[in-house]
Every structure is written in C-alpha cells, then in structure tokens.
Amino acid sequence: MTGATEELVVQRLRKRYGDHTAVKDVSFTLPPGSSLGIVGESGSGKTTTVRMLVGLERPDGGTIRIGGRDRSAPARGRAERLARAREIQMVFQDPYLSLDPRVTVGQCVEEVLRLHFPMETTARRERVAELLDQVGLGEREAAALPGKLSGGQRQRVAIARALAAEPRVLVLDEAVAALDVSIQAQVLELLGTIRREVGIGFLFVTHDLAVVRHITDEVMVLREGQVVEAGPTAGILDAPHHPYTRLLLSSVPRRGWNPGDAAAARRSLG
Amino acid sequence: MTEYETPALEIDGLGVRLPGEQAARPILDGVTLRVRAGETVGLVGESGSGKSVACRSVLGLLPPRARTSGEVQVAGRDVLAMNRAELAGLRAGQVAMIFQDPRASVNPLRRVGDFLTEGLRGAGTPAAAAENRAEELLDAVGIRDPRGALRRYPHQFSGGMLQRVVIAAALAGEPALLVADEPTTALDVTTQAEIIAILTRLQAARGTGMLFVTHDLELASAICDRVYVMYAGRIVETNGTDALFDRPRHPYTAGLLACTPHIEAAAAAPRPIPGRPVSLAEAPPGCAFAARCAHAQPRCSEETPELAHHGDGLAACHRADEGIKL
Ligand SMILES: Nc1ncnc2c1ncn2[C@@H]1O[C@H](COP(=O)(O)OP(=O)(O)OP(=O)(O)O)[C@@H](O)[C@H]1O
Ligand SMILES: Nc1ncnc2c1ncn2[C@@H]1O[C@H](COP(=O)(O)OP(=O)(O)OP(=O)(O)O)[C@@H](O)[C@H]1O
Ligand code: SF4
Ligand SMILES: [Mg+2]
Ligand SMILES: [Mg+2]
Numbered sequence: 001m002t003g004a005t006e007e008l009v010v011q012r013l014r015k016r017y018g019d020h021t022a023v024k025d026v027s028f029t030l031p032p033g034s035s036l037g038i039v040g041e042s043g044s045g046k047t048t049t050v051r052m053l054v055g056l057e058r059p060d061g062g063t064i065r066i067g068g069r070d071r072s073a074p075a076r077g078r079a080e081r082l083a084r085a086r087e088i089q090m091v092f093q094d095p096y097l098s099l100d101p102r103v104t105v106g107q108c109v110e111e112v113l114r115l116h117f118p119m120e121t122t123a124r125r126e127r128v129a130e131l132l133d134q135v136g137l138g139e140r141e142a143a144a145l146p147g148k149l150s151g152g153q154r155q156r157v158a159i160a161r162a163l164a165a166e167p168r169v170l171v172l173d174e175a176v177a178a179l180d181v182s183i184q185a186q187v188l189e190l191l192g193t194i195r196r197e198v199g200i201g202f203l204f205v206t207h208d209l210a211v212v213r214h215i216t217d218e219v220m221v222l223r224e225g226q227v228v229e230a231g232p233t234a235g236i237l238d239a240p241h242h243p244y245t246r247l248l249l250s251s252v253p254r255r256g257w258n259p260g261d262a263a264a265a266r267r268s269l270g
Numbered sequence: 271m272t273e274y275e276t277p278a279l280e281i282d283g284l285g286v287r288l289p290g291e292q293a294a295r296p297i298l299d300g301v302t303l304r305v306r307a308g309e310t311v312g313l314v315g316e317s318g319s320g321k322s323v324a325c326r327s328v329l330g331l332l333p334p335r336a337r338t339s340g341e342v343q344v345a346g347r348d349v350l351a352m353n354r355a356e357l358a359g360l361r362a363g364q365v366a367m368i369f370q371d372p373r374a375s376v377n378p379l380r381r382v383g384d385f386l387t388e389g390l391r392g393a394g395t396p397a398a399a400a401e402n403r404a405e406e407l408l409d410a411v412g413i414r415d416p417r418g419a420l421r422r423y424p425h426q427f428s429g430g431m432l433q434r435v436v437i438a439a440a441l442a443g444e445p446a447l448l449v450a451d452e453p454t455t456a457l458d459v460t461t462q463a464e465i466i467a468i469l470t471r472l473q474a475a476r477g478t479g480m481l482f483v484t485h486d487l488e489l490a491s492a493i494c495d496r497v498y499v500m501y502a503g504r505i506v507e508t509n510g511t512d513a514l515f516d517r518p519r520h521p522y523t524a525g526l527l528a529c530t531p532h533i534e535a536a537a538a539a540p541r542p543i544p545g546r547p548v549s550l551a552e553a554p555p556g557c558a559f560a561a562r563c564a565h566a567q568p569r570c571s572e573e574t575p576e577l578a579h580h581g582d583g584l585a586a587c588h589r590a591d592e593g594i595k596l
Contacts, residue, residue, distance in 0.1 A: 041458050041459070041461075042430075042457075042458040042461070150546070180316050180485060181316065181486075181487070181526060181530055182316055182525070182526070182529045183542075184540070185530075185531075185541060185542035185543075186542040188531070188540055189540075189542055207458045207459045208459065208531070209533055210488065210530075210531040210532055210533040211531050213531065213532075213533055213535075213537065214531050214537075214539045234535065237533065237535070247460060248459060249533075250463070251460045251462065251463035252488075253462075253463075253466070253486065253488045253489040253491075253492040253493070254488050254491070254533055255488075255492060255511075255512075256492070257492040257493075259463045259464070259466040259467035259492075259493075260467050262460060262463035262467065263464060263467055266460070266464075
C-alpha cells in the first residue's frame with residue numbers, strides 16, 4: 001500500500017488553446033519506479049500533457065495527484081510551489097536552451113540543492129560532486145560553463161540537476177532525440193541505472209518507438225490529444241490494436257522496411 | 271555490371287585539410303567513394319566524422335582556406351578543378367543537395383513558386399512552362415493544391431511540407447546526383463516515412479544516383495544499396511548493405527550497430543561505444559579508433575590500417591580477417 005499511495009495519478013486532463021483542444025481527457029497512472037512512454041506524431045499533445053504535469057501550463061480540466069495530493073489547483077504560497085516543483089522534474093530535448101550559459105555546471109546543480117534543502121555548504125558541495133559523479137561527470141566538468149561541454153555532457157548536467165531535487169517522477173521530453181547514436185546509448189544506459197538505483201518513475205516522451213522498446217515498461221499512444229491505446233510496451237509493439245499505433249509502427253525504418261507501408265497505413269486510418 | 275558507365279559520383283582519394291595550427295589531422299583523409307546511376311549509397315558515422323564536409327565537397331563547397339587533394343568527379347568532371355561559372359552550372363544542373371533544415375535552403379521572403387522556378391528560368395525555360403513544371407513537381411511530392419502552394423511563403427508550411435518543397439526543387443533540374451545530408455533527421459517518424467517514400471520513388475523512377483548521409487543505421491539499412499562507414503575523416507569500412515550489417519568487419523561498424531536501438535522484439539538493449547570520437551585537435555598514431563576499441567593490440571597504435579579487400583567489401587582494420595564479434 002505504501003508504494004501505491006505515492007504513485008502519480010492523472011485523470012481526465014484537458015487543455016484548450018483557443019478553440020483547439022490540444023489534450024482531451026488523458027488519464028494514466030505511474031507507479032513509483034516504473035517507466036511510461038508517451039508516443040505520437042508531432043502535434044499529438046505529448047509536450048502539452050507533460051508541461052501540465054510539471055506546472056508549466058494550467059490544465060482546463062482534470063486532476064494530477066501524487067500520493068493523493070492534488071497538484072492541478074493553483075499552489076497556495078511559495079512552500080507548496082516548491083514542494084510541487086521538487087516532486088516532478090523535467091529534462092528537455094535541447095540542453096542548450098535549458099541551461100544558463102553563464103553558470104558553471106557545479107553551481108547550476110548547487111542552486112537546486114540550495115532551493116530545496118537546508119544544508120551546510122560543505123555537505124552541499126559534496127552532494128553536488130556525488131550527483132555529477134552519478135551521471136559520469138567529474139571535477140573538470142563541474143568547473144566548466146555549459147558552452148564548453150558536448151551535447152551529451154550537457155544532457156547529463158540537465159539530468160543531474162533534475163535528480164538533485166530528489167523527484168518522484170522524472171519527465172524526459174525527447175531528451176535523447178538530439179544526441180548522436182553512441183551518446184544516446186550512453187544516456188539511455190545511465191537512465192536505466194538511475195531507475196534501478198534511485199527508484200524514481202520515468203515519463204518518457206518520444207516519437208522513437210525503438211527507444212520506447214528499450215526504456216519503458218508501459219506505453220501510451222496519443223493521437224490528436226487523445227489516448228488511442230495504452231498498455232505494456234512489449235504487448236503494444238508486438239500486437240498493436242489501434243490502426244494509428246500500426247501507422248506509427250509501420251513508419252519505423254528497419255531492414256526490409258517499405259516506407260510505402262506507412263502511407264497505406266495512413267490511408268486505412270481514413 | 272555496367273562498369274563502363276560513368277558513375278554519377280566518383281570521389282577518389284579526397285583529402286581536406288585546414289591550414290596551419292587549426293587542426294592536428296585532416297578533416298577528410300583519402301576518402302574514396304562511388305555512386306552509380308540509380309544507386310542509393312549511405313554515408314554513416316558519428317557526429318564530427320566528416321560526413322557533411324564530404325557531401326558539400328561534391329558541390330565544390332569547402333571550408334574557407336582548406337587545402338584539398340584527390341578528385342571529386344560528378345558525371346565525369348572534376349568539381350575541385352571547376353571555376354565559379356562551372357560550379358554554378360553544376361549546382362543548377364547535375365547535382366542537387368537536400369539539407370536537414372529545409373528553412374536553411376529557402377529564402378523566407380520569397381514565394382515558394384519563385385524558389386521552384388528560378389533554376390528552370392535560369393536554364394532558359396519560359397515563365398509559363400516553368401510554372402507548370404513547378405506545379406507538377408509539387409504534385410509529385412504530395413503537396414495538395416500545388417497551384418495555391420506556389421503563391422505561399424515558406425513560413426506557411428510545416429517542416430515536413432517545406433522539406434517536400436525542397437525535394438521538388440532539387441528534382442526540378444533533373445540532376446544525375448542527389449546529395450541528401452540527414453534530410454529527415456528533424457522530422458517526426460511518420461513524416462520521415464512519407465518523405466523517404468517520395469524521395470526513393472522519384473529517385474528510382476528517374477535513375478538518379480543518391481548519396482544519403484545519416485547517423486541512423488536503421489534508416490541506412492532500410493534504403494541503401496551500399497554503405498560507407500566514416501570515422502575521424504576516413505572511410506573505415508564499406509560493403510553492400512546486407513553484408514555490412516550482417517557481418518561487420520570493422521569494430522567501429524559493429525560498435526555503431528550495437529548502440530543503435532532496434533525495434534524488433536528480440537533486439538538487445540543499445541550498448542554505447544566507450545569514449546568519444548577523436549577531435550580535429552587530436553592525431554593519434556596508428557588506428558584512430560584504437561583508444562575505444564575492445565580488440566586493439568599494440569600494433570594498432572603504431573601502424574595505420576589501410577582500407578583493404580575483405581570478402582566483397584573493404585575494411586581498414588588490422589584484425590578484419592578474424593571475424594570480429596562485439
Ligand atoms: N502555447 C500554445 N498555443 C497554441 N497552441 C499550442 C500551444 N502549445 C501547443 N499548441 C498546440 O497544441 C497541439 C499539441 O502540441 P504539443 O506541443 O503538445 O505536441 P507534441 O506531441 O509535443 O509535438 P512534437 O512531437 O512536435 O513535440 C498542437 O496542435 C500545437 O500546435
Ligand atoms: N567550415 C569549417 N571550418 C572548420 N572546420 C570545419 C568546417 N566544417 C566542418 N569542420 C570540422 O570538420 C569536422 C567534420 O565535420 P562535419 O560537419 O563534416 O561532421 P559530420 O560527420 O557531418 O557531423 P554531424 O553528424 O554532427 O553532422 C568537424 O570536426 C568540424 O568541426
Ligand atoms: S586496427 Fe586495431 S584498434 Fe583499429 S579497429 Fe582494428 S583492432 Fe581495433
Ligand atoms: Mg513536443
Ligand atoms: Mg553533418
């Protein structure tokens with residue numbers, strides 16, 4: 001029971017922009033330590049959904065609860081806002097944009113600690129080193145500005161910064177999409193290790209179904225803001241029920257692939 | 271075999287080097303690569319390996335003050351020896367290039383119709399005929415209401431739609447060779463499938479040769495007849511697609527395959543290649559991959575392995591004959 005009470009429960013989440021509904025009645029549950037993939041074409045509402053979870057966007061309807069605490073209503077006061085920010089942390093696609101170019105890597109992680117935890121300076125510095133070590137960064141990188149690091153290193157900094165808040169849920173929005181294949185594999189391996197060791201839940205937003213196969217337990221397919229299919233990842237990738245899921249799958253390049261199959265799948269969607 | 275036919279592209283021993291202290295090693299070193307008419311040839315490798323520099327050399331575009339050696343022949347003529355007028359003719363006619371970001375290829379202030387017809391009009395096609403041709407091309411790349419599209423501006427198109435326009439423009443001059451540098455990397459998976467379907471269909475129908483750069487090995491394995499693998503500015507392995515992916519001879523090729531996530535149910539989890547690629551500031555002796563290679567031996571960091579025949583392909587590894595398994 002204790003585990004289940006800490007799960008993330010999202011019910012009938014909605015978001016409208018003008019007369020366009022970007023997210024329609026999206027519901028899902030993320031137990032602690034599990035990993036859920038959110039997939040769908042560009043514009044299907046993936047980012048809008050997770051932005052509401054982290055509080056970057058106000059929902060027009062529905063609830064978001066962690067351990068029964070409602071986070072969808074406006075926060076009352078700074079303490080509640082901070083507590084909410086801690087619980088769900090987000091890593092974006094482009095580490096260039098999400099890191100302050102004038103702040104060293106070490107300071108950037110330290111700021112998060114200072115914000116959330118009362119700590120002695122020495123203890124805080126030690127924790128910074130520990131967090132950076134966890135993502136494979138050393139003293140040299142800690143002293144560097146983000147501009148001096150590679151894309152993969154910057155993405156590690158963004159992950160370390162998110163982990164510093166000791167969140168229950170880590171949201172990764174296309175966090176490996178811009179990385180080179182081998183760096184992408186390094187970051188995926190790192191994320192797998194973190195999930196095993198720290199036991200936090202992952203929400204993995206991506207349109208790369210091959211990545212979903214390897215990093216998620218469950219997957220939710222969004223089309224035009226609605227969930228069309230959801231369930232265990234292997235089941236859905238091996239035996240998709242919804243024609244839209246079949247379209248996504250037939251679009252994935254692989255040996256012997258016929259890109260024309262995707263066009264046929266699109267037509268059968270009507 | 272049509273060995274006597276002039277290839278669409280023949281790069282022979284291409285070297286590109288920045289002047290003086292700017293780099294410890296050449297950007298490209300002894301790159302030899304061929305694309306025959308109607309063939310799709312892949313060029314893969316990690317970021318910084320030199321794929322884009324190789325592509326751009328085909329249009330005669332080189333880094334400022336770079337020194338070159340070797341030859342780049344398009345339809346039998348050496349691009350590196352061309353003057354400005356000849357290069358302009360080459361780019362308007364025999365070779366067309368498609369880049370990752372379609373917005374970088376079009377002028378945002380000009381209508382799509384002007385962008386599509388400028389090459390044709392420059393080649394002497396009357397305005398009305400050029401417009402009809404542009405309309406046909408937009409139709410061929412799956413743009414609805416092509417006539418209306420000609421009047422619109424680039425910002426009125428999504429990335430995927432604009433990339434179709436760029437492909438239409440690339441095909442307008444009926445080039446012998448298409449150079450596509452990560453043309454679908456910025457697009458989502460279904461749009462990528464649509465663009466690839468259009469590109470491969472039109473290219474096959476016209477017998478155009480295509481050099482296709484990607485870092486997605488799954489995509490390369492899906493559409494290429496042959497693939498070249500590049501590391502630190504050199505071709506380290508090449509073979510027919512199936513042979514290359516079934517039996518890689520070079521540990522770097524095997525490493526790239528192992529770090530690629532595969533969609534198949536039985537696929538192993540992606541495994542990273544240790545370390546990072548060598549930068550331009552580094553020129554390690556011997557094999558450039560040695561510091562990251564699980565199979566390295568003492569001689570690997572002393573003697574540079576030459577590209578040599580192994581089976582039907584070529585590989586530059588001292589241990590290519592031993593049947594590398596990672
Ligand atoms: N701030 C906004 N104002 C108006 N419309 C918006 C806004 N943000 C998103 N939208 C619209 O909401 C829909 C969903 O967008 P969203 O960014 O969530 O999609 P996505 O699935 O993340 O796509 P991508 O794969 O391209 O990132 C789209 O139609 C988009 O145009
Ligand atoms: N105009 C230039 N001036 C100086 N150096 C350059 C120039 N263009 C490329 N380089 C260098 O040449 C090397 C090869 O670059 P290139 O862009 O060809 O790599 P790539 O394989 O296309 O990588 P990516 O996958 O990131 O596109 C890099 O070290 C790059 O920094
Ligand atoms: S030459 Fe040696 S170091 Fe280089 S790839 Fe072959 S085995 Fe590895
Ligand atoms: Mg998004
Ligand atoms: Mg490039």
